[in-house]
Amino acid sequence: MVCILNMVAPAKINLSIDVLGRRSDGYHQVAMVMQTIDLADLVTVSIGKTDTPIILRGGSLEAPPDTNNLVYRTAALVREQANLSIGVEIDLEKRIPVAAGLAGGSSDAAATMKAMNRLFHLGWSEEKMETLLAELGSDIPFLVRGGTALATERGEQVHILPEPPEFWVILVKPPFGVSTPQVYKALGAKSLPDPFSWTGIMTRDTVPDGTFTKKMISAIDQGSYTALIVAMGNDLEKVTLEWHPELKELKKRLIRLGCDQSLMSGSGPTILGFVEVENKARQIAEQMAEETRRSNYRVMVAGLRSSKGDV
Ligand code: C5P
Numbered sequence: 001m002v003c004i005l006n007m008v009a010p011a012k013i014n015l016s017i018d019v020l021g022r023r024s025d026g027y028h029q030v031a032m033v034m035q036t037i038d039l040a041d042l043v044t045v046s047i048g049k050t051d052t053p054i055i056l057r058g059g060s061l062e063a064p065p066d067t068n069n070l071v072y073r074t075a076a077l078v079r080e081q082a083n084l085s086i087g088v089e090i091d092l093e094k095r096i097p098v099a100a101g102l103a104g105g106s107s108d109a110a111a112t113m114k115a116m117n118r119l120f121h122l123g124w125s126e127e128k129m130e131t132l133l134a135e136l137g138s139d140i141p142f143l144v145r146g147g148t149a150l151a152t153e154r155g156e157q158v159h160i161l162p163e164p165p166e167f168w169v170i171l172v173k174p175p176f177g178v179s180t181p182q183v184y185k186a187l188g189a190k191s192l193p194d195p196f197s198w199t200g201i202m203t204r205d206t207v208p209d210g211t212f213t214k215k216m217i218s219a220i221d222q223g224s225y226t227a228l229i230v231a232m233g234n235d236l237e238k239v240t241l242e243w244h245p246e247l248k249e250l251k252k253r254l255i256r257l258g259c260d261q262s263l264m265s266g267s268g269p270t271i272l273g274f275v276e277v278e279n280k281a282r283q284i285a286e287q288m289a290e291e292t293r294r295s296n297y298r299v300m301v302a303g304l305r306s307s308k309g310d311v
Pocket of ligand 1: 026027028029030136137138139153154155180181182184185
């Protein structure tokens with residue numbers, strides 16, 4: 001009998017984000033293309049050996065192993081929904097920066113539910129897990145399957161897309177975090193229609209013309225790296241780059257060092273640089289690390305991670 005599972009919880013990046021309007025429930029209507037990469041946390045989940053319902057160890061200073069941690073909240077949700085009387089023990093090894101626009105906590109949550117589903121033989125479908133996880137955060141459902149997907153509504157509706165052409169990404173994380181609710185609020189106050197009226201769930205065929213996301217889906221369908229680079233865009237940059245002008249400089253610096261494109265991930269502050277081959281990504285990352293050493297920036301390199309296999 002399997003009683004321990006080692007899960008890989010990959011980070012996500014956004015290849016496009018369009019914020020289309022404010023909704024009456026306080027969220028924003030989005031259309032975005034999400035992609036998992038091979039930077040990942042490790043989540044080890046085992047059947048509990050004691051009477052304690054949930055034991056969570058590890059984490060980090062910014063994501064401590066307490067009851068607010070998304071991993072803890074997911075384990076509590078699974079125990080409640082499945083009426084489990086047996087306890088669960090979870091070890092969380094953080095490698096993805098926290099509050100960085102990379103969905104690290106969300107991915108840990110998805111990995112936790114998938115592991116508990118298997119360990120306790122719950123027989124939950126991916127759709128059921130996506131529905132449950134949407135209650136804990138808009139970007140968590142995507143991380144159940146990962147790979148490449150269009151996310152719509154508040155981000156919780158996931159439509160799988162084909163794999164894009166291969167590329168590599170350089171990630172630069174400044175030594176501060178950004179609050180997603182504050183970024184959305186500032187953007188909403190600036191420029192958006194209110195409330196957003198849309199009937200039915202937006203799919204790849206109904207993403208509005210002229211959006212980054214529409215162009216990105218077409219670039220992925222074509223399998224063209226050049227089209228992908230041209231299509232990229234993130235509406236949330238309008239807020240976060242204004243608040244932190246040094247992020248604009250980072251984007252410029254990545255291009256100067258040879259990246260084909262540069263974009264903020266999620267609500268930031270991580271800035272991404274894109275290139276086609278691994279060697280070039282590593283060279284640029286080395287130079288970037290050298291140039292930013294004194295500013296305490298974290299520089300990482302990652303390739304794509306498809307949806308297959310998570311143990
Ligand atoms: O869904 P999640 O809890 O991750 O979202 C955090 C906050 O970000 C929400 O409470 C909301 O303020 C904002 N948000 C939004 N529109 C979205 C997603 C998030 O306004 N589509």
